[in-house]
Amino acid sequence: MSASSTASIDRYEPAIAMRHMRELTRFLAGYAPSTIWEVDTAAFPGPLQQYRRSCRIFAQSWLKPYALTMDAIKNSALRDVILREAGKGGFLSDMLPWPLGAGSPGVFLKPLHFFSAIKMEELCAACGGLGLMIGAHGLGMAPIVLSGEVAAWWRFAVPMNQSNLRGDIRIAAYAITEPAAGSDVEDTDGARLYRPKMRARRVPGGWSLTGRKVFISGGDIADSVCVFAALEDEGMDSWTCFLVRKGMPGFALGRNELKMGQRASSASELVFEDVVVPDNHVIGGLRNGWSLNRTVLNYSRMPVGAIALGIARNAFEAALEFAAAHSLAGRKLADYQEIQLMLARMFTLTSAMRSMIWDSASTWTARQYKASAVKVFCSDTAMQVCELAMELMGNHGLSAAHTAEKAYRDARLTQIYEGTNQINLLGIIEDQHEEIMAYARE
Amino acid sequence: MHQNEAEEMLTHVEKFRMRHLDALFAQSEQVVSQETIRLCVARATEVGIAMPNTGYKGLDINNNAGEADWIFYLLSLAEIASANAATAFELHSRSLARLVLELAGGAKGPGKAASPVVLIAGGNGLARLSLARLVHARLDREDDHFLRDYFPERGSEIVHYYAERPDCLIVPAFSLPARQLSWQIYDATAFTETRIILTHGLDELDCGILSLSGEPVQTLPVGHEDSLALFRHCLTVNTLGLLAMALGLLMGAQRRMLRYTAERQQGGAPIKEHAAIRLMEGQVESACVTARAALKGLALSPQNFSPDAAYALKANLLPALCQAANAALQAFGGYGYMRDYGMEKIVRDLNTLKLCFGTPTEILLYLSESRRIA
Numbered sequence: 001m002s003a004s005s006t007a008s009i010d011r012y013e014p015a016i017a018m019r020h021m022r023e024l025t026r027f028l029a030g031y032a033p034s035t036i037w038e039v040d041t042a043a044f045p046g047p048l049q050q051y052r053r054s055c056r057i058f059a060q061s062w063l064k065p066y067a068l069t070m071d072a073i074k075n076s077a078l079r080d081v082i083l084r085e086a087g088k089g090g091f092l093s094d095m096l097p098w099p100l101g102a103g104s105p106g107v108f109l110k111p112l113h114f115f116s117a118i119k120m121e122e123l124c125a126a127c128g129g130l131g132l133m134i135g136a137h138g139l140g141m142a143p144i145v146l147s148g149e150v151a152a153w154w155r156f157a158v159p160m161n162q163s164n165l166r167g168d169i170r171i172a173a174y175a176i177t178e179p180a181a182g183s184d185v186e187d188t189d190g191a192r193l194y195r196p197k198m199r200a201r202r203v204p205g206g207w208s209l210t211g212r213k214v215f216i217s218g219g220d221i222a223d224s225v226c227v228f229a230a231l232e233d234e235g236m237d238s239w240t241c242f243l244v245r246k247g248m249p250g251f252a253l254g255r256n257e258l259k260m261g262q263r264a265s266s267a268s269e270l271v272f273e274d275v276v277v278p279d280n281h282v283i284g285g286l287r288n289g290w291s292l293n294r295t296v297l298n299y300s301r302m303p304v305g306a307i308a309l310g311i312a313r314n315a316f317e318a319a320l321e322f323a324a325a326h327s328l329a330g331r332k333l334a335d336y337q338e339i340q341l342m343l344a345r346m347f348t349l350t351s352a353m354r355s356m357i358w359d360s361a362s363t364w365t366a367r368q369y370k371a372s373a374v375k376v377f378c379s380d381t382a383m384q385v386c387e388l389a390m391e392l393m394g395n396h397g398l399s400a401a402h403t404a405e406k407a408y409r410d411a412r413l414t415q416i417y418e419g420t421n422q423i424n425l426l427g428i429i430e431d432q433h434e435e436i437m438a439y440a441r442e
Numbered sequence: 443m444h445q446n447e448a449e450e451m452l453t454h455v456e457k458f459r460m461r462h463l464d465a466l467f468a469q470s471e472q473v474v475s476q477e478t479i480r481l482c483v484a485r486a487t488e489v490g491i492a493m494p495n496t497g498y499k500g501l502d503i504n505n506n507a508g509e510a511d512w513i514f515y516l517l518s519l520a521e522i523a524s525a526n527a528a529t530a531f532e533l534h535s536r537s538l539a540r541l542v543l544e545l546a547g548g549a550k551g552p553g554k555a556a557s558p559v560v561l562i563a564g565g566n567g568l569a570r571l572s573l574a575r576l577v578h579a580r581l582d583r584e585d586d587h588f589l590r591d592y593f594p595e596r597g598s599e600i601v602h603y604y605a606e607r608p609d610c611l612i613v614p615a616f617s618l619p620a621r622q623l624s625w626q627i628y629d630a631t632a633f634t635e636t637r638i639i640l641t642h643g644l645d646e647l648d649c650g651i652l653s654l655s656g657e658p659v660q661t662l663p664v665g666h667e668d669s670l671a672l673f674r675h676c677l678t679v680n681t682l683g684l685l686a687m688a689l690g691l692l693m694g695a696q697r698r699m700l701r702y703t704a705e706r707q708q709g710g711a712p713i714k715e716h717a718a719i720r721l722m723e724g725q726v727e728s729a730c731v732t733a734r735a736a737l738k739g740l741a742l743s744p745q746n747f748s749p750d751a752a753y754a755l756k757a758n759l760l761p762a763l764c765q766a767a768n769a770a771l772q773a774f775g776g777y778g779y780m781r782d783y784g785m786e787k788i789v790r791d792l793n794t795l796k797l798c799f800g801t802p803t804e805i806l807l808y809l810s811e812s813r814r815i816a
Contacts (some may be wrong), residue, residue: 066575073642182775184708193709215776260786261781267780338803383768390642391792391801397602397648398794408642408793412771412786413779420775422718 014237032385040354045200047106049114055210058089059131070264071406079133079264083221084167086134091119092169093161095141101161112145113299113371114361117306119305123352124310125317128410131310135303136265138219143226147284150235155241155280156224164399172308172316173222175213175270176293182215185228185236186419188430191290196230198272200240209242212254212271215417219268220253223244227272229287243281246422250275261409268282298442301362301371305378307416309353312382315389315407321409322393324401333392342392346385353378369431371425380413381423386411448514448731457471463525467784473645474526478648479605482522482645483536486512491518493537513694513743516686520737527645529793532605532688534683535559542612542625559608560676596654601798603647607635611652612662623669625662627739630715632656646785648661663678674749680799681752684742686709687793688763689733689742695788696726702783703773705721713773722769730764730801733759735801750812760796767792 034147036041041052062085066078090102104115116138123131135401140362144157153377159163160170175414176185184194199213209229219225223246224412231238254269320343323334356377360370389404390397397404415421429436462485467474479547494511523530538557603606638649664672688692697712703714703723713719736755740747770779780787796802 033677059699159599177776180777182777204764253610260781260790267776390797391803394801394804395798398601398642399638399796400642400801401638405642409786409790412768412789414773416776416779420772422772426718 001139008083023300025259045106045109047104047119048110048115051104051106052118052122053091054060055091058086058091059122059126060175062086063123063126065131067130067239067264068400068406070127071129071261071400072263079382082130083133083169083171087164087169088167090165091134092137092164092171094119094151094160095138095145096157100158102165111366113302113362113366114358116176116299116303117357118363120303120306121310121313121357124307124410125313126310127264128307128311128314128413129262129406131307132217132262133265135175135307136173137171138224138303139174139296139300140218140222140224140297142163142174142299143283143292144171144172144243145297145353146295147241147286147292152283154442160224162172163413170223171217171218171221172268172298175223175225175227177215180213183423184418185293187423187426189426191425196236196239198227199230200229200242201232201257201419203252203276206276207240207242207282209244209275209277211273212269214254214269214312215267215268216270217265217417218255219270220266221433226283227270231287235291238287239293240286241289241292242275242277244272244275248275248277260412261406264411273394282353293363295366298366298368298371299423302357302366304418305353305357308375308378308382308411309350309357309385311407311411311414312346312350312353312378315382315386315411316343316350317405318345318403318407319346319389319392319434322396322404331342339392343387346388349381349385352391353381353438361404362419368430369428372419372427372431375414376421379411382414384407435438445510445513448510450784451514452459452521454518455477455491455521458486459521459525463522463529466748467526474528476605476646476648479526479646481530482526483533483605486518486522486533491515491522491533493534493541512682513738515519516567516664516682516741517734517738518745520681520690520693520734523687524694526646527687527691527788527795528603528605528644530683530687531603531644531647534680534687537606538680538683540614541679542672542676542790545675546636558612559602559604560612562715596657598654600652600654602648602652603641603644603649603798605647606651607648607650611654612712613654613658614669615658615677624671625664625669625672627652627660627662628656628660629659632659641794643787643790643792645790669676675747676677676756677749678747678752681749682737682747683754685733685752685759685797685801686738688760688792689730689737691788691792692730692733692767692770695785696723698727698728698784699723699773700771719773722773725769726766729762750809753771753800753805754809756800757802757809760792761802763787764789764792764796781802 007104018029021029028057034281041049044052062082066082069075070078083092093101094103095101095112097105097107107115116135120131120135121281123134139155141160144152160172163170178185178197180228181194181197184190185196194212198209198213200207200209210431211229213219214220214429216225225244225246226241227244228239228241252271252273254271257267257269259267320334323339323343324332326333334343357374360374363370386404386408390408393402393404396402402405418424419427446470454744461480466478466482467673492515494508494515498691517537519530519534522533536559539560543558611631611633613626615624615626616622619623634653635650636653638651641649662669700723704712706713708716714723736759740751740755767789771789774783774785776784781787800808
């Protein structure tokens with residue numbers, strides 16, 4: 001094929017053909033010379049653009065280079081360095097805006113969970129495990145922020161934020177799951193019949209906590225844990241959130257689980273044996289734990305969707321890189337139609353996830369049906385993307401060195417935590433029960 | 443072997459699995475050593491599990507296989523894989539190498555080595571060799587680029603899993619000017635090995651990139667047509683073995699799931715009462731029954747063995763088996779994600795079987811072309 005005919009064929013490709021058009025036409029047609037990521041970002045208002053860019057820069061500089069290492073081995077020194085950088089960058093104190101924290105000044109433009117979603121996509125596009133390690137701190141802070149108690153913000157959240165911004169890291173964790181009872185505390189029907197094992201007994205000036213919690217993300221590095229317990233001789237409806245600090249007598253770390261993926265972030269067992277906490281460590285009021293838990297989960301499930309999106313994007317980018325770098329029978333893989341079909345499918349799926357997240361997270365209140373739908377759709381779709389990426393690479397896809405393998409393992413957890421997808425599906429119906437019943441009555 | 447005999451022998455294999463393997467592999471937290479895998483392979487051989495090769499006359503391999511022999515072999519492989527897929531993989535891999543040597547009229551020197559491995563297909567997915575697809579379709583076409591990619595030659599890199607580093611490789615080779623297929627043997631000095639440290643599944647086995655760096659020490663004494671028939675037979679048998687292992691992995695997942703869902707209580711009743719769990723159990727049962735029936739169906743007519751049939755099954759069954767294994771993992775909730783319960787490993791092992799020796803996409807392309815040419 002001659003050079004001239006190649007050029008004429010190239011002119012049919014939209015991005016290349018548009019280069020010959022006037023600037024205004026290019027703008028109207030959406031073909032300004034830019035990456036898709038830049039185009040998406042440019043559509044945001046200024047503060048949000050800045051936030052998305054800062055998340056990406058941090059993730060690409062501090063998480064991506066260490067992703068495979070932190071997946072393979074426990075390296076607490078490296079972990080601490082990454083956490084310190086995250087703290088100084090404001091990523092561990094962005095649940096509240098200035099002057100209470102380092103949240104974006106654009107906090108009045110979009111809801112809190114929108115910002116969380118932006119952050120988690122960028123972090124997890126670099127590493128699902130390290131992204132979770134940083135994101136789990138936000139989950140630990142959520143009960144304090146969402147309790148609506150300004151006094152609790154000043155007492156607990158603000159000092160932690162200030163400390164983190166200085167690089168003196170203080171992590172929070174969220175502890176609801178009890179041994180062999182994960183779904184019981186994520187679902188109304190389960191909770192109605194569940195007898196919590198973690199108990200809070202009244203003692204002078206406070207409460208004594210006894211019990212165990214498992215699968216606590218970041219539990220081993222947490223300085224403060226928001227732990228839920230039932231009051232003595234009462235049922236699940238007495239569930240209350242208590243803030244327990246590391247070093248309190250009777251509070252100990254149990255085993256760290258060996259996980260399939262997201263290994264840079266630990267899943268720890270926490271043991272409480274007559275841990276006495278003062279009255280002012282009750283978060284959100286006595287017997288309000290169940291409602292507070294539901295509120296936190298509604299806020300955290302959309303960011304879980306964003307974690308899945310980030311991981312899927314990571315797999316997609318790895319596949320793209322692979323297809324551009326490898327050849328078969330003298331042609332780049334990316335030139336084969338079957339490969340293009342797979343890549344296009346991955347792009348379509350990740351775009352659909354992002355659209356759903358950004359649309360759902362734009363509403364100011366996080367309702368259960370929306371949060372759960374986002375979480376289920378995105379986690380299931382992320383698995384499809386990762387499977388496609390691995391398949392595109394063939395045997396290379398089985399090697400950890402090519403990232404897609406790790407992305408697959410990381411993505412699998414998003415179908416499980418914050419309530420299994422089955423629990424979340426039932427949650428959608430539960431939240432829409434009255435409307436459904438109204439249809440039935442008609 | 444008659445059908446009844448095969449059934450009876452299968453019960454022995456099941457007992458062997460329960461007595462010797464289940465306890466050994468119950469501690470999913472620890473990766474079992476390669477020494478243990480080798481021991482298990484040796485014991486499985488003692489129980490009588492061997493790839494059928496009786497009744498063959500030279501390379502007249504299409505008419506003499508006994509269906510009961512194949513049913514016994516494949517379902518035994520599944521039974522072993524239900525306890526540990528690496529053991530079944532190693533057993534199958536070794537059996538295939540022995541079969542090639544026997545069918546090709548025996549080998550001298552390095553071919554008699556203790557642990558030969560057949561590299562019927564190399565290893566690098568769409569990028570390189572993964573599936574030696576199109577071989578019988580493309581051999582006679584002017585498509586040298588593809589042939590170079592699909593057949594290992596000097597400098598080629600092939601990914602392979604093994605418990606014991608092979609001491610010789612048996613490799614199909616294609617001579618381009620002559621357009622002739624032959625089988626060549628490389629001894630240990632003629633290839634180098636680079637270990638891949640971390641792979642997705644089959645943790646117990648080493649995964650190595652084997653590079654052919656020297657010359658073959660021997661060419662098996664068979665002509666082009668017989669070499670081609672042997673190659674087709676290898677592709678078929680290898681794929682059927684992978685399917686059997688995949689079925690076994692899901693059987694293992696099913697056993698664990700049924701035990702867990704009966705024990706785990708929620709709201710005062712075992713979770714097996716929940717429709718969500720019953721749907722998962724149904725999905726697993728459906729996949730198991732389908733895979734078993736398909737495998738038996740093919741084993742019952744060994745005269746119709748063909749790579750196309752085996753690959754078609756692989757393309758359809760492996761994704762379904764992987765999905766079913768994922769459903770089984772999901773029934774465990776958070777525990778399914780932890781190494782202790784063994785479910786996550788089953789999912790990883792199954793994914794590995796799905797992708798190695800031909801991904802579903804590669805197989806669909808292969809089947810399309812194969813059909814069109816036929």
